[in-house]
Amino acid sequence: xxxxxxxxxxxxxxxxxxxxxxxxxxxxxxxxxxxxxxxxxxxxxxxxxxxxxxxxxxxxxxxxxxxxxxxxxxxxxxxxxxxxxxxxxxxxxxxxxxxxxxxxxxxxxxxxxxxxxxxxxxxxxxxxxxxxxxxxxxxxxxxxxxxxxxxxxxxxxxxxxxxxxxxxxxxxxxxxxxxxxxxxxxxxxxxxxxxxxxxxxxxxxxxxxxxxxxxxxxxxxxxxxxxxxxxxxxxxxxxxxxxxxxxxxxxxxxxxxxxxxxxxxxxxxxxxxxxxxxxxxxxxxxxxxxxxxxxxxxxxxxxxxxxxxxxxx
Amino acid sequence: xxxxxxxxxxxxxxxxxxxxxxxxxxxxxxxxxxxxxxxxxxxxxxxxxxxxxxxxxxxxxxxxxxxxxxxxxxxxxxxxxxxxxxxxxxxxxxxxxxxxxxxxxxxxxxxxxxxxxxxxxxxxxxxxxxxxxxxxxxxxxxxxxxxxxxxxxxxxxxxxxxxxxxxxxxxxxxxxxxxxxxxxxxxxxxxxxxxxxxxxxxxxxxxxxxxxxxxxxxxxxxxxxxxxxxxxxxxxxxxxxxxxxxxxxxxxxxxxxxx
Numbered sequence: 223x224x225x226x227x228x229x230x231x232x233x234x235x236x237x238x239x240x241x242x243x244x245x246x247x248x249x250x251x252x253x254x255x256x257x258x259x260x261x262x263x264x265x266x267x268x269x270x271x272x273x274x275x276x277x278x279x280x281x282x283x284x285x286x287x288x289x290x291x292x293x294x295x296x297x298x299x300x301x302x303x304x305x306x307x308x309x310x311x312x313x314x315x316x317x318x319x320x321x322x323x324x325x326x327x328x329x330x331x332x333x334x335x336x337x338x339x340x341x342x343x344x345x346x347x348x349x350x351x352x353x354x355x356x357x358x359x360x361x362x363x364x365x366x367x368x369x370x371x372x373x374x375x376x377x378x379x380x381x382x383x384x385x386x387x388x389x390x391x392x393x394x395x396x397x398x399x400x401x402x403x404x405x406x407x408x409x410x411x412x413x414x415x416x417x418x419x420x421x422x423x424x425x426x427x428x429x430x431x432x433x434x435x436x437x438x439x440x441x442x443x444x445x446x447x448x449x450x451x452x453x454x455x456x457x458x459x460x461x462x463x464x465x466x467x468x469x470x471x472x473x474x475x476x477x478x479x480x481x482x483x484x485x486x487x488x489x490x491x492x493x494x495x496x497x498x499x500x501x502x503x504x505x506x507x508x509x510x511x512x513x514x515x516x517x518x519x520x521x522x523x524x525x526x527x528x529x530x531x532x533x534x535x
Numbered sequence: 536x537x538x539x540x541x542x543x544x545x546x547x548x549x550x551x552x553x554x555x556x557x558x559x560x561x562x563x564x565x566x567x568x569x570x571x572x573x574x575x576x577x578x579x580x581x582x583x584x585x586x587x588x589x590x591x592x593x594x595x596x597x598x599x600x601x602x603x604x605x606x607x608x609x610x611x612x613x614x615x616x617x618x619x620x621x622x623x624x625x626x627x628x629x630x631x632x633x634x635x636x637x638x639x640x641x642x643x644x645x646x647x648x649x650x651x652x653x654x655x656x657x658x659x660x661x662x663x664x665x666x667x668x669x670x671x672x673x674x675x676x677x678x679x680x681x682x683x684x685x686x687x688x689x690x691x692x693x694x695x696x697x698x699x700x701x702x703x704x705x706x707x708x709x710x711x712x713x714x715x716x717x718x719x720x721x722x723x724x725x726x727x728x729x730x731x732x733x734x735x736x737x738x739x740x741x742x743x744x745x746x747x748x749x750x751x752x753x754x755x756x757x758x759x760x761x762x763x764x765x766x767x768x769x770x771x772x773x774x775x776x777x778x779x780x781x782x783x784x785x786x787x788x789x790x791x792x793x794x
Contacts, residue, residue: 292675317698321677324630324662328669333631333753336660348757353658357552360658361757368753401674401711405704407697422792446792458718464700471678471696471716479792486548489659500790502782507549514764518785521772530779535786535793 223256226308228299229271230318231264236271239314241379243372246341247312248275248383253343256310261302263287268389275385280306286396291404292322294396299326301394308367315371317471327369334369335362339376356489356511374470374493415449415465422448422479425468425495428455429484429505429524436461438528439483445535451475453491469494484524487512504528536590536688538581539618539641541651541664542574542609544602548656558758570605573652577715579722580682581650582613588684591615593646597637598622603738610733611725617738624743628658629752634666639746641671648691649712653678661714668712676707677714 227247230237247258257277262268268281280302286294295318303311303326311326313319315337327334340350342361349362349370364370417423424443426436436456443450451473452466468475469491480498485491487503487510495501496515503512504520504527513519520527546552546561547569553562581592594609595618596602606617620640626632641649649671651664661677668675680702681694688709695703696716707713771781786792 317678317696320661321665321675324660324665325669325675327631327662328634328666331631331753333629334660334662335754336662352762353759354546354552355548355656355659356762358554358759359762360759362754363757364754365751366753401708402676403706405706407701407703409700410702446786454718471698472700479786479790502785509549509551513768514762515766516768517766518782519768519770520778520782521770522775522778526775527778527782530775531782534779534783 223254223310224306224308225250225256225258225310225312226302226306227258227260227312229260229262229267230314230316231262231267234264234266236262236267237314237316238379239316239372239374241314241382242374242377243312243314244274245377245379245382246372249377250310250341250347254347259306259308261299263298272387272389273384274387275383276387278387279389281389281391283391283393284396289404290318291400291402292325293398293400293402295322296326296329297396297398298394300329303330310364310367311369313369313371315373319371323369323371330369332368333364334371335364336371337373338370339373352489356487356492356514357509375496415463417449417451417466417468417473417475417477420449420475420477422446422481423451423468423475423477423495423498424448424481424483425451425453425485426456426462426483427453427485429486430456430461431484433459433461435525438525438532441532442481442483442528442535445532446479446481448479448481451495453485453488482512482516483528485512486510487515536584536588536647536684537593537645538584538590538648538650539593539595539646540574540578540581540609540614541637541649541667542578542594542596542605543571543655543657544568544596544598544605545571545655545657554759558760559756568601568604570608571652571655571657573654573656573715573717575652575722576717576719577650577652578609578612578614579720580715581648582723583720584648584682584684585613588688590647593618593644595637595641596620597625597627597633606738607733608725610736611729612723613729614736616736618741619738620741620746621743625748626750626752628756629754630660630662630666632748632752634663634670635748636743636746637663638667638670639748640741641667645710647688647709647711649673649710651712651714653714653716664712664714671710671712673710673712674707675712676705678716679713680716680719682713
């Protein structure tokens with residue numbers, strides 16, 4: 223078996239989610255002796271990758287690839303795929319991956335099993351991915367060649383096996399008629415809340431019902447000397463600024479205590495907070511996915527529980 | 536301008552998900568089916584673009600008979616016509632198969648813009664709208680947070696959401712297929728007049744036999760299962776007083792968050 227793992231980069235650094243997926247590739251190789259090749263568009267990262275246990279690092283040296291453009295990325299991987307003919311293409315399930323790899327799947331006519339959380343080694347390779355907002359999982363077997371991406375946090379990049387391998391440098395002919403003209407990246411939130419070092423976070427979900435109830439949760443946060451966070455529906459509704467958002471499109475946090483109030487636990491939220499040391503979730507739905515990863519599952523009505531709790535603290 | 540919106544019928548968030556003995560299909564009688572929420576943002580964006588740019592909006596779904604309802608709901612909100620593709624005999628577990636089928640149906644017409652929700656809330660591959668872009672040879676963008684038709688309707692300017700709070704404006708040539716991020720707009724409700732108008736709006740029908748598509752989709756679902764819990768969870772329930780007392784105990788004595 224031959225595996226090709228794409229390493230996404232930004233400002234000369236490898237994307238952590240890509241490195242996690244590289245370790246997943248090494249894990250697969252440990253079980254079936256697959257060759258593992260990494261492909262990267264940045265020279266410094268290529269050098270770093272050459273100190274890992276891989277069969278080779280392919281460094282594509284093209285100025286078109288310095289910043290993300292889906293059409294150049296697509297063309298590059300199409301060319302490299304046709305040259306190397308890997309059985310498995312592996313990606314971290316980043317936003318960029320979500321944007322261009324589906325199209326690669328159609329172009330190469332290879333199935334793309336996206337957002338996997340695990341690999342199981344039975345008689346075949348099986349890929350596990352969450353469905354129905356992580357209430358169920360499905361186990362998938364590729365019939366032959368295919369593409370897989372791994373959800374952030376599925377593996378730890380700190381476990382990558384060191385070694386050494388050669389770097390193969392290539393330049394590709396990327397002359398295509400562009401249909402996409404990306405502009406500069408920008409941030410728009412003025413508030414800029416940083417929750418990455420917060421010890422205690424009280425996080426607000428759609429279950430608080432309306433903006434007037436946000437104050438109730440803020441009073442609890444004050445009692446606990448906690449910072450406020452929120453799930454996506456809350457910031458989309460304008461109850462709190464976008465900078466408070468925790469999850470795949472917001473911040474990733476790992477506080478000592480994460481207290482989720484009225485958060486059901488969509489997978490996009492869970493990836494941003496599952497690293498918390500202790501998780502307490504208050505929700506009236508016993509099937510809320512957040513209870514699956516909670517240390518304390520508090521089943522009840524937040525509007526009855528919170529006033530009493532605030533009074534007693 | 537012609538805009539097509541892809542909409543899927545999915546289980547509502549609070550539906551019980553019970554697997555049949557085949558470990559592959561769900562017991563559908565306990566499920567409440569609704570329009571996939573992310574797709575409702577795509578529909579709203581299409582309706583707003585229609586109001587600004589003199590466009591027609593077609594809504595398209597692929598699914599069982601019951602999913603005709605998502606077309607009716609969209610037509611009631613203001614879409615002009617619909618396309619219903621029966622999923623009978625089509626492998627709907629595979630994004631490639633779904634996208635090939637939809638692309639074959641859409642290729643009978645020429646759309647300037649194809650919009651879909653970022654992902655479905657059931658299987659959640661987040662792929663179909665982008666695969667359709669490849670099959671129909673259009674430009675594409677995903678995680679779209681804003682749209683504006685520019686350059687005499689030859690291009691579209693989109694605001695994209697990137698990771699870690701970053702955004703980016705990008706200009707795309709039309710035709711284009713965009714996947715829309717939730718929260719981009721506030722989806723409207725149907726009016727009574729809109730609901731009354733549904734019966735006068737055309738819905739084109741397709742079955743597998745109308746659309747020549749290949750069978751092999753590259754993978755098989757071995758089984759579906761309930762995830763094993765990775766943590767030991769203590770459940771706290773009872774009256775509000777009991778719950779509050781227990782929580783205070785946890786916060787003070789077990790986690791030592793407050794003294």
